Amino acid sequence: MNSSLLLSNILTPPVLFFFLGMLATFVKSDLEIPQPLPKLFSLYLLLSIGFKGGYEITESGINLQITFTLLAAIFMASIVPIYSFFILKLKLDTYNAAAIAATYGSISAVTFITAQSFLKILNISSGGHMVAALALMESPAIIVGIVLVKIFIKSKEEGEKEKFSWGEVLREAFLNGSVFLLVASVMVGVITGEKGWVKLHPFTEDIFYGVLSFFLLDMGMVAAKRFKELSKTGYFLIIFGVLMPVINAIIGIMISKLIGMSEGNALLFSVLCASASYIAVPAAMRMTVPEANPSLYVSMALAITFPFNIIIGIPLYFNIIKAIGV
Amino acid sequence: MQIVKRIEIITNTLELEKVLKILDDTDVSGYTIIQDVTGKGDRGRIIDDLEGHALTNSYVITICTEEQEHLLVEAIRPILKKYGGVCIISDAKSIIH
DSSP, rough: OHHHHHHHHTHHHHHHHHHHHHHHHTTTTOOOOTHHHHHHHHHHHHHHHHHHHHHHHHHHHHOHOOOHHHHHHHHHHHHHHHHHHHHHHHTTTTHHHHHHHHHHHHHOHHHHHHHHHHHHTTTTOTHHHHHHHHHHHHHHHHHHHHHHHHSSSSSHHHHHOOOOOOOHHHHHHHHHHHHHHHHHHHHHHHHHHHHHHHHHIIIITTTHHHHHHHHHHHHHOHHHHHHHGGGGGGGHHHHHHOOOOOOHHHHHHHHHHTTTTOOHHHHHHHHHHHOOEEEEEEHHHHHHHHHHHHHHHHHIIIIIIHIIIIIIIIHHHHHHHHHHOO | EEEEEEEEEEEEEHHHHHHHHHHHTTOOOOOOEEEOOEETTTTTEEEEOOSSTTTOOOEEEEEHOOOOOOOHHHHHHHHHHHOOOOOEEEEEEEOOO
């Protein structure tokens, strides 16, 4: 791997603030960000990338390649939980295997945003439609995870299970706050076009990098606090949490090459394939598969895969893209 | 003073609406809720570090009569069994005002 690329990724303010957040927790500093603020920053980041994506779609229009990219996004979000499930079943029960598989089938918007900022530093452009791909990849894994549980839980256990409402689950999967805000912001960006973009530019662009840095400071603290939980996961899941993103990213890069995506779009697509959800999926899994242990699927996504992707994963996937010649 | 049963329920926040419906169906006179409580139970630690409420608990306190207590316990037991949480019942006195 090109070490200068890895170093230039690490030496950016957002990633350094992420380290700082981790350090603050490890040295037991009393640094604390008041709880509503990280939530506000997260909503701001989703609104900004959604709005920007919507505006860029109006500029680029929809073509065949964009359609293929969006179809590939749905395909990957559906297939990743299936093969992940069978790998996880080697060591885990059906409930935990399905919940973790769904977590890795879905995506992390913050990882995507960090990859966008990495591309910006390298002056590499990406398409606004990738935000639509992000929104499309959030939910299918939840449905696949639930279907896997339904298929693999023996009928006598099924009889004992309390039935859940599919309506509630689908609402949580497709209308949870993050997905709703992201999709709505894309639509606002499409509707308002150039005029809206100019008006909101100081809010959605100029302060974006600062907010991302502050948000990653909080995420560093959150990830470090979850490290303690990793003692329960065991080596198999820790290795899974590092290797699975790389495998998923490589498959994503192959698909990108097949479709003929640009370098920037290929990186964002591979990052979407490689990331794991810690917002939409935990809510849906808690509701539908309460037998699964959240300490496993949340801690793996937050304390292993998220830091791995933003520190090593993003430059690593970019190097693979360069090497393959997407 | 009135002799009552004090009911304290700690439940997953996603299940709060179901618990409140049970309380309403049992005709308790009212309840107080504290949301996003954290701690540790037999299903591990509850940490309030995510954007949503999916992994946090809510604390509900109410009072009821002995007859209502039996109805409440039977209705709440399946939720506790599936999602975890606790329901503590104790004897208490309430000031009549």
